[in-house]
Amino acid sequence: MVIEATGKGGTSTRGREDATGKAMFQMLGVFSEFERAMIRERVNAGLARTKANDKTLSRPKSKVSEEKAIQATLAGGIGIILKTAKKHSVGTSFV
Known part of the structure; x- marks a missing residue:
């Protein structure tokens, strides 16, 4: 991947073609799945707490x-x- 916007040349080995880039994308995917699961757990805990206190959500x-x-x-x-x-x-x- 060549950086052309700044006018300075250079290459990056962070594309999906090499092992490093592929590992980086996989780690980002793992962290995003983890973050989504944490959000889901917090939301479900809040809903359960609200239901236990006999409150309405509407x-x-x-x-x-x-x-x-x-x-x-x-x-x-x-x-x-x-x-x-x-x-x-x-x-x-x-x-």
């Missing part, structure tokens, strides 16, 4: 009364989503 449920009030506002003539969202202090995606 968004809080919206109140039916709030939904009906928004529907009434929209039906009552304020058809603009942004104004309705501001009036009820919710996001536009909720409206």
Whole structure:
């Protein structure tokens, strides 16, 4: 692999063609698999801890009364989503 971007010549034996380059790629693969496994273990431990504490992982449920009030506002003539969202202090995606 010739370095041409800097204008200086040189070669590297770190390609996948030689034994050193092949070993380097294999070690990088091993470390990336190890890192991914560690992340997976931490995530699963956190999920198990949350489940053991009887906590929910989803968004809080919206109140039916709030939904009906928004529907009434929209039906009552304020058809603009942004104004309705501001009036009820919710996001536009909720409206």
